[in-house]
Amino acid sequence: MAAVRLENFLRRHEAKALLRFITCGSVDDGKSTLIGRLLHDTQQILEDHLAAVTSDSRKWGTTGDEPDLALLVDGLQAEREQGITIDVAYRYFDTEARKYIIADCPGHEQYTRNMATGASTADLAVILVDAARGVLVQTRRHAYIVSLLGIRQVVVAVNKMDMVGFDERVFTAIRSECLELMARLGVTGVSLVPVSALKGHNVVTRGEGMPWYTGPTLIELLDSIDVNRDQHLADLRLPVQYVNRPNATFRGYAGTIAAGGLAVGDPVMAVPSRRVSRIRSIVTFDGNLQQAAAPMAVTVTLDDEIDISRGDLLVHPDRAPSVGRIIDAHLIWMSDSPLLPGKQYEFKISHRYLRGTVERIHHRVDVNDLSEHPTTELKLNEVGLCRIVFAEQAAFDTYASCRTTGALIVVDRLSHATAGAGMILASVAPHGVHHDISVFWQPTRVSHQQRANQKAQHPCILWFTGLSGAGKSTIANAVEQALFLRGHHSYLLDGDNIRHGLNKDLDFSDAGRVENIRRIGELAKLFVDAGLIVVTAFISPFRGDRRMVRDLVGPDEFVEVFVSTPIEVCEKRDAKGLYARAREGTIRNFTGVSSPYEAPEAPEIEIDSSKLTVTECVDRVIRYLESQDRLKN
């Protein structure tokens, strides 16, 4: 009978769910006392241990004859004095319902780093607020870091209620302030409980001080809140951790399922390579499975021998994550040497180390008031939103959708120290700026106006557009020569030259053409900012693209020059033999033949090279610039 009862007890204990939580607060908030109270009242403390604490309490404690429960978890002070880094201490206890792992982060100096470390593996956060002091700056800091690390369940323990006479109004006021703060941070799962850790009210047992409070005690909350990892992503993510090839016949891909599930026969795709196969078997030591789901550790074999290595992600072919080289991520800096944009680091995502740089820091976030500030570096314990560029393609999700595939660490390439941690906010397309976030322009010391004044000109883009063979390049070149002779500073961007270098990765599809023009526009904009008169000569057949460039610069900085030479003349010239090949069909998407040209509706200048000589064309352009007061002498 006893054996059966024991076996039942063991089964129950084995079957408990595991909940990991972080405690946020300082010694002043009574955090150690609260943890001590949790351990003591859930019967985790051996009698001899408690006796030792009781005797210590008379010597060191602050509670008179009662044992100072803070001493159960302290002992860290001495280590701190010895200079030992204490970032996170882990403690274990259980109730009838759950087994708990507490990540306890002491210390004020390293607080951001420590809290982030503890929060990274936590399902839930307990934030302590001192009832007598209310919501403080540190409460906001705790709440922000908790939300940054993606914790969606927060319990606010309003402690030291005994110090405010168990006054319900104090609790109610703190309650509304906390709910507002959490809502602003997007944390929706918020519970509040008034407690006295010292007296033991509403921690594990209810106590008598607060009859007006009829909600759950702290431990009842912890036992009942459904966290289930708050994983939003239902799609399969199996990061390949280890390729298991014990012999020539078995080739298994071992890993821990990060999200979703898989079953025998399911189609899967490896990213970033995008090779596709099907699940043949799911192998475990305890026998093969028909299906498996997060967070199980499995080994799968596939129907086809496709090339997959450690670091790849196995996903459903229709539900792939982002693949790319550029991301925006919040970085928490953890190293004494600051994060410098442009410096090479290694980034570990899932099971891959990628080289890369932080291209720029969009802004630094002040963790105390959430304000954003421009900066050129991130120091220890600072948080910033950064643009990261990897040397190779990587597969990832946003941190909000999947913690495992959306998190990264930054490794210093010389010391190999872990220098920072990141949460991916968005993938950035190489062809465009994503619109999720505001991008700060780096402020520079010398202004656009100063550069322009120095060069005695009003910088602008002279945008030549027209059919192939219309005379754009010839005229643009001549204009530039004329400007140079008059002592002006200019730069000619020519279509073919750009496609040989900057844009050599682009094809002539519509998307390629759009991107071609976009990059040229961005480049022209930088040159205008540098004070130059930029002369461009591209067919640029689409109105929308030209408008996009016009919108990039100031209203009077874009001068559209339409070279309106008729197509018959252009085709007759056909210096490069392109029209002939287009008519044969060997060149596809040729403007004017097999792809449209949208003529400008209101160009600043229009010139027809079939009616004017090159010199006359140049004169028109120069006269226009003079009439607009662009050229000073």
Added chain:
Amino acid sequence: MARMTQLGRLEAEGIFIIREVAAEFDNPVMLYSIGKDSSVLLYLARKAFHPGPLPFPLMHIDTTWKFREMIEFRDRMAREIGFKLIVHTNEEGLAAGVTPFTHGSRYTDIMKTEALKAALSKHRFDAAFGGARRDEEKSRAKERVFSFRDAQHRWDPKNQRPELWNLYNGRINQGESIRVFPLSNWTELDVWLYIHFEKIPVVPLYFAKPRPVVDRDGMLIMVDDDRMPLRDGEKPRMETVRFRSLGCYPLSGALRSNADSLTSVIEEMLVTRTSERQSRAIDFDQAASMEKRKREGYF
């Protein structure tokens, strides 16, 4: 999400850590102490690489003073499971006559700590698994899963790497190494429960049996062979004892106990944990246990 029990999650975490080390390091080794934690560690490693063999060897630092039953168990496991076993002994120490009886605390330094460092250097291991748990003592509560060591095997407490998510940083320079603790988040009860449910073999010394012991300096010491010098008046007598932890027999205190099976060992452990609380026997009935807690209130 699969609904996983807490032991299931701990198991998955352990397997993850073991695979990560096998994938990232050139030359890992699993330290094998033959105890219950080592048994769980070995079992997790077998699960991690099934159906393949372990991709790394096990290493036992043999002081030559281990219980005979431990050595028998070790060799039987190596035979049955088929892992590569390295046994390292500090031969210089042995030749110099270093024993637990002659060298006191220096013995552990020379035959265990020094021997381990020498063995790690000799084989150029860059990662070593150990079975330590964070719940063992207060100071271990903050230990990393990947614990960095410099080229002299030194642990610099001021220079430990932050450890976030499960993104373990396995980058090291030549000569540096890490110690890895896949059982970090396990408690003693978890270890025993896992052994129970997974039917993992452990050394029989954990179970009570009549054994020859002497009372010495407040400990019950088992006389495992005739190398043990008996003091005046000491005479080995048979007592029913078992061991809570295993090491060198002259340094391991036995426990008077009748717990001769896994379940009775677990029961004894549970009762011992709480019996000193006004001799309250472990209450296996859930409702009564909750009621009792409510009645107890605070203090």
